Amino acid sequence: MLAEIITIGDEILIGQIVDTNSAWMAEKLNQAGIRVKQISSVSDDRLHILKALEEAASRAEIILITGGLGPTKDDITKKTLAEYFNVGMVQNEAALQNVQQIFAKYNRPLLDVNRKQAEVPANCEVILNKNGTAPGMWFNHNGKIYVSMPGVPFEMKYMVEEEVMPKLKDTFKLPFIIHKTILTAGEGESFLAEKIADIEDALPPNIKLAYLPKLGQVRLRLSADGDDEVQLRAEIEDYAARIIERVKYAVVADEDVALEKAILNLMTKRRLTLSTAESCTGGYISHLITQHSGSSAVFLGGVVSYSNMAKENTLGVNSETIRQYGAVSEQTVKEMAAGSLTAFKSDYSVAVTGIAGPDGGTDDKPVGTVWIAVSNGAKTSAKKFTFGNKRIQNIERSATAAFSMLNTLLHEIEE
């Protein structure tokens, strides 16, 4: 079963927004055994939308469309769909009620443009939008399914989870596609590939291996398709086990999970707590941790000590240490890690201090110089990194390196 995703809107094509919707939808489709053949972003342009619909329908049975459903004049998806299906527009009562209720709830006057949001192509089945005024639309046209949804992520996500996926499962009898991901850190893609070359060569034709590198991490993804779910799972687990055995020193998790989530899972299991002391990462590490639900069982808190005074007042770093060795130094980062353990009474702490750039570098300590320490009180490891000259990357790489160091320290002590 093949699907295509079409996102409509000039804002993607001029790069003003990143298309996160497509990845999210693709993941949901894949989990249901639907392969995404192509993702296309096209402009708010009638002919271009029509062409994209035709092309997608020539390749796939399911076409998910997002965007271009707003009340304003640049949004033309709905009338273009009506033209594509050669039908007129009708007012949908349920959609109109939904719009009216939303405006009543917020005590806003209902404008004509808002009322028009309840108009839909005559051949569609309306998917109610619980989070906004633009209705979703489900079309079954010559056996192919077209679904048009708003581009606002949380409106679209709700529709996909609650309405679209269940309807697709009802409509089609779906094959199984299974993915198994192994998260590694600290080794390069080609090194890993060389290590497991014989396992990869021996994979049967229905199982594929992909390498997904990302700053300091490589994900190894096995994908299997077939009809017998139980057998597929057994096969893919067997190959995953062989790979893990071969490169186990680099393995962080045997599932597709964020690095920090793998650490949270481990610390939750061991009932350990964590705190952070961040300078150049500016709260990014604590944000990565706290985006995960359940993180409060492990994470007690952190300090973003952006100024020297903050390092002294909130973390108890000795002003003399900063004066003598500098804010970016082994001595300072170790005192930050110790201060974090004390301030939050946590079992473990992570501390980062560095020069994210683009300003602040010196000959001695150029932009990209970062000191990271991890500590459990009994043992403190500190390490200097020399990243590049791009601020955002330095922040991201520092966070990845900090989590890798914490993972290593946690694995030094087996349960």
Place this chain on the structure above:
Amino acid sequence: MLAEIITIGDEILIGQIVDTNSAWMAEKLNQAGIRVKQISSVSDDRLHILKALEEAASRAEIILITGGLGPTKDDITKKTLAEYFNVGMVQNEAALQNVQQIFAKYNRPLLDVNRKQAEVPANCEVILNKNGTAPGMWFNHNGKIYVSMPGVPFEMKYMVEEEVMPKLKDTFKLPFIIHKTILTAGEGESFLAEKIADIEDALPPNIKLAYLPKLGQVRLRLSADGDDEVQLRAEIEDYAARIIERVKYAVVADEDVALEKAILNLMTKRRLTLSTAESCTGGYISHLITQHSGSSAVFLGGVVSYSNMAKENTLGVNSETIRQYGAVSEQTVKEMAAGSLTAFKSDYSVAVTGIAGPDGGTDDKPVGTVWIAVSNGAKTSAKKFTFGNKRIQNIERSATAAFSMLNTLLHEIEE
């Protein structure tokens, strides 16, 4: 001048990674007056790549391709390009030297798969990769330009900035496209549209207005194309001024800038400092601030007080306040804001406490209940929000609301 972007790789189509490269490239192209007609993500599949190249070339003069250049077996972009152009593969000496240097620098053995990275289609001009082993490739084929680059963002970005854009400007004589964005907060898309309907209707055909809504914010983007840059700038500034005058109470900035960056700019100009006290946002607010270079002139630091103890120890929140009113309350958030001012000796502070979910809600305070306070010592505003039941959204909406409140407080005192 039209361009298309093709990203190659199953990882995008199964939703494992979000395609951020395309938005970034689209923005760079637009700034140079090149419109992006379509962005397509296709799989690591020979026939599909060939078809995508053909389709893109039928619509555009410039085709930027990323991904599928790794050393592993699933990466087939290079040989597929050679097939598309009907040429053989040759070893490129400069690319080989680059690979050798990188491996020597990291003291890694050079494997055969790495050496193969220096092989390129015979008709290409190599773009050296200063940040990795896969060379970029520039093809001028029947007057159309094809550029193939690695999918790793920082490798691609360096090539685009340093090599691809300058070469494109040399190759083509480009028209001007100018964008002007107005950032608004606190008003809905349709409300703004109604307010400025007459201005929008009077726009000349070469100027378009788009509405880009994002949780709590709407960007109004004017786009003008033509040949006379000076005249275009004057025209677009004139229309922008009319729009700003009409909806000025909702305008945060008259440029395409992040909400927090607009605030940083204002605070830098006024030489004001800021600190944060975050509970449910978990460091996201300080991360948003510190991702911007120059933020250290304004931002002194923050506390992520994820546990009650952290609220008491690091922010001086009274334990009695938490006991009596709860951690998520007007009283607690105000004490957090005050404690942050004291701990960091900042002019302004932002404090957030809430229930991000999915756990921790009660009948009284359901998931999505968030209290936010902003303070400058003399004045403290606190406000309760009731967001939804999605954790990440609650974190993002809380941050947007906090910045909006800070923006309002800053604008109450005119310079």
